[in-house]
Amino acid sequence: MSGALPTAGVLDVRHLAKAFGGIRAVDDVTFAVGAGELVALIGPNGAGKSTCFNLVNGQLAPDSGEVRFEGKRIDGLAAHAVARRGVGRTFQVAATFASMTVRENVALALLAHARRSGNPVALASAVPRAATSVILERVGCAPLAEAHCATLAYGDAKRVELALAIAADPRLLLMDEPTAGMAPRSRAELMQVARDLAVQSRIAVLFTEHDMDVVFGFADRVIVLDHGRIIAQGTPDAVRADPLVQAVYLGETA
Amino acid sequence: MTFASFLLQLGNGLSSASALFLVAAGLTLIFGVTRIVNFAHGSLYMLGAYLAYAAGAWLASAGLGGISFWLGVLAAALAVGVIGALIEVLLLKRLYAAPELLQLTATFAVVLIVRDATLAAFGAEDLLGPRAPGLAGTVTIAGHAIPEYDLFLIVVGPVVLVALTFLVTRTRFGVLIRAASENRALTAALGIDEAKLFTAVFALGAFLAGLAGALQLPREPANLGMDLATVADAFVVTVVGGLGSIPGAFLAAVIIGMTKAMCIALGSQEILGISIAFPKITLVAEFAVMAIVLAVRPHGLLGTPPGAPVTTPLPEQRELVPAPGRREALVAGLVLAALLALPAVGAEYTAVLVTDILVAALFAASLQFLLGSGGMTSFGHAAYFGVGAYAAALAFKAGAPMAVAFALAPVGAFVAALLFGWFCVRLAGVYLAMLTLAFAQIVWSIVFQWDAVTGGSNGLVGIWPPEILAERKHFYLFTLAVVTLGLALLARIARSPFGFALRGVRDSPLRAGALGIDVRATQWRGFVIAGTFAGLAGGVYAFSKGSLSPEVLAIPRSVDALVMVLLGGLNALFGPLVGAAAFTWLADVLPRLTEYWRALLGALIVALVLVFPGGIGGLVARLTRRAA
Numbered sequence: 001m002s003g004a005l006p007t008a009g010v011l012d013v014r015h016l017a018k019a020f021g022g023i024r025a026v027d028d029v030t031f032a033v034g035a036g037e038l039v040a041l042i043g044p045n046g047a048g049k050s051t052c053f054n055l056v057n058g059q060l061a062p063d064s065g066e067v068r069f070e071g072k073r074i075d076g077l078a079a080h081a082v083a084r085r086g087v088g089r090t091f092q093v094a095a096t097f098a099s100m101t102v103r104e105n106v107a108l109a110l111l112a113h114a115r116r117s118g119n120p121v122a123l124a125s126a127v128p129r130a131a132t133s134v135i136l137e138r139v140g141c142a143p144l145a146e147a148h149c150a151t152l153a154y155g156d157a158k159r160v161e162l163a164l165a166i167a168a169d170p171r172l173l174l175m176d177e178p179t180a181g182m183a184p185r186s187r188a189e190l191m192q193v194a195r196d197l198a199v200q201s202r203i204a205v206l207f208t209e210h211d212m213d214v215v216f217g218f219a220d221r222v223i224v225l226d227h228g229r230i231i232a233q234g235t236p237d238a239v240r241a242d243p244l245v246q247a248v249y250l251g252e253t254a
Numbered sequence: 255m256t257f258a259s260f261l262l263q264l265g266n267g268l269s270s271a272s273a274l275f276l277v278a279a280g281l282t283l284i285f286g287v288t289r290i291v292n293f294a295h296g297s298l299y300m301l302g303a304y305l306a307y308a309a310g311a312w313l314a315s316a317g318l319g320g321i322s323f324w325l326g327v328l329a330a331a332l333a334v335g336v337i338g339a340l341i342e343v344l345l346l347k348r349l350y351a352a353p354e355l356l357q358l359t360a361t362f363a364v365v366l367i368v369r370d371a372t373l374a375a376f377g378a379e380d381l382l383g384p385r386a387p388g389l390a391g392t393v394t395i396a397g398h399a400i401p402e403y404d405l406f407l408i409v410v411g412p413v414v415l416v417a418l419t420f421l422v423t424r425t426r427f428g429v430l431i432r433a434a435s436e437n438r439a440l441t442a443a444l445g446i447d448e449a450k451l452f453t454a455v456f457a458l459g460a461f462l463a464g465l466a467g468a469l470q471l472p473r474e475p476a477n478l479g480m481d482l483a484t485v486a487d488a489f490v491v492t493v494v495g496g497l498g499s500i501p502g503a504f505l506a507a508v509i510i511g512m513t514k515a516m517c518i519a520l521g522s523q524e525i526l527g528i529s530i531a532f533p534k535i536t537l538v539a540e541f542a543v544m545a546i547v548l549a550v551r552p553h554g555l556l557g558t559p560p561g562a563p564v565t566t567p568l569p570e571q572r573e574l575v576p577a578p579g580r581r582e583a584l585v586a587g588l589v590l591a592a593l594l595a596l597p598a599v600g601a602e603y604t605a606v607l608v609t610d611i612l613v614a615a616l617f618a619a620s621l622q623f624l625l626g627s628g629g630m631t632s633f634g635h636a637a638y639f640g641v642g643a644y645a646a647a648l649a650f651k652a653g654a655p656m657a658v659a660f661a662l663a664p665v666g667a668f669v670a671a672l673l674f675g676w677f678c679v680r681l682a683g684v685y686l687a688m689l690t691l692a693f694a695q696i697v698w699s700i701v702f703q704w705d706a707v708t709g710g711s712n713g714l715v716g717i718w719p720p721e722i723l724a725e726r727k728h729f730y731l732f733t734l735a736v737v738t739l740g741l742a743l744l745a746r747i748a749r750s751p752f753g754f755a756l757r758g759v760r761d762s763p764l765r766a767g768a769l770g771i772d773v774r775a776t777q778w779r780g781f782v783i784a785g786t787f788a789g790l791a792g793g794v795y796a797f798s799k800g801s802l803s804p805e806v807l808a809i810p811r812s813v814d815a816l817v818m819v820l821l822g823g824l825n826a827l828f829g830p831l832v833g834a835a836a837f838t839w840l841a842d843v844l845p846r847l848t849e850y851w852r853a854l855l856g857a858l859i860v861a862l863v864l865v866f867p868g869g870i871g872g873l874v875a876r877l878t879r880r881a882a
Contacts, residue, residue: 079767095765
């Protein structure tokens, strides 16, 4: 594979590197995610998953290398600028707007997507109920529409967060440990939502995950990081069979 | 600038820097460990000066002679340390887990209480201290006389810096301080007695402030304005140096002290044909230095960005903010009807009082917008109220018709908020609060110093509205119209997409950014909107009073608005109106009860913070919700 870059995708990450002090958190990482594809980024704790993620979505600027979204560079852009190009994301700890209802959360996401969230004259409540309901139904949160976000159970907050991320019609969805803290059944449900989205709307999905059932049950491809470097990538079966992956990662958790 | 005046101001600047450093070092040390910014730190400095005066005089009368001054300084510093420990144990201990808005407000209550206690004990006259025995002379350097005492103070700063560095890096106490500053969870896990550590650090910080105040006595008479002037300066120094960094505080103190001294040394200079009186722009220079540093390094020269957001959300900010319904519309209609009917039934005095309440309500509503919807803690909101008032008054005095002058009030405030807001929204939480206070103090000082334009401490008089509005009841109706419009607009903006985005940014900046909302730009706009409406209130105020003094933009007025908002509730729709009415009533009644009503107000704030953090408005909302 030396020298050969993966085929161009929705997301193209090339030779990405970031060091903190003397530690190379992300070291020469190159991969791509195509439309309609679910790619899992895995690795032991401290392997650089979160740093890699934050580099892709603009939370951090890389030391070198580049991140391209639909062919255009997005590395170094502010988080909101990356989002406006069509990149949605969810966080490890679900981030929602606590002082609003679930419906208001989604309405704000829709307003932001339409670049109308700066309007001081209109009413936020003018966002049609149908528009918010459609999105809530897609993640199975319709019954929670009028609930206060601060009162949601954690699993529900995670689903609402997914609703916020997809409200903006992203073409790339980044999910940082989407099922952390959820019950096993809810995990599968949430990942099924993500998979349906990827397939139906041709969204590229990149996610990190600790739960191997989720990874091998839902990912089309798996990228394994260790000490900031990619040590394997390929189909779940190929990665599972890789002796190096066995040694550094799967072996110890199996 | 002659060499002599340069040398003199060099000594002056460096010795001021020492005092500034002592105060700022204590502030920074306390913040590092307890995460509380002590607004009363300037008050402790003031107490140091007064107590040194009293102790020195008493010891001298006991026949101790020259040594009495030095013993007095030491006794005063120790006494202030003990007072600091008491404040920590009695008040702050209960607030460590509270949101920073309540912590800061509580420490401000201490400012009010200490000010009145000092007034009661020492009177309103400035107390001129003795010259320092043994150091009363001058030293001749390069043929120029420099006061010995200045040289002594110049040495004190670095000595304290070395002592503190030794304490923090080489002693067990220092290890605990560093552990608590860097990782609070760890300190608790290691079984360190946090309660004792916090009290000890607070006492040490207070001791340093007291020492600085006591040592200042031979240079500056003890006076009641020392508290806010000092704390504002100390905030500038800590913000410039980097909150939490003791060497940063030293560096910044020297830079700020020297900037001011050099302005004085420069005197009046011709630059490009324009004559600039540098001694009159010391505060502008201080602002310029701070602005440059913050633009380049938002967390100060030697500060590090806080690892996690420093803001603790108020519980109220997590509460659902319901859209106003029919009941609210009905209440608003009834209140408006009653207010419209007032001139017909009420006495003239009532119209005047209610005018005051309405102006205060609009001012408070603009702050509620900033604090509640924006989640931005401001201790300097009066700056925008005052800039609005002065803009209108100055234009009016310059011959503009009232309509034009009045329109300039929100415009002036808009410009000020645009400028200061750019810096403020780069910071969050306590950093933001300190910066707003520092800016407000600078605006106050400019108005206070710039005699030729603003009338200085005398202010401006004769700002009376034209004939149609000269009648009190007519002016009342004008006020009612402006304030109703202002309140309605603010309430509407809060329900607009922008209002939601602002609240969204407050609730979760991460999520807002991930949705494509520009967090900083949104906060900046929110800051500017709040400032503009405060300016509108200021414009009405200027014409309602007919005269203005720098009091309208002083820090206590910012805190008045804060108390109104806390009284009314951060999220309550009618909170500003309720809070303004309650506060204006209190401000009318309390001074008739006692000369020391500010202290009573302080006690009330403490009670409010400790017992009813939701305010009257929150309490009513909770009760009606329970009833419904």
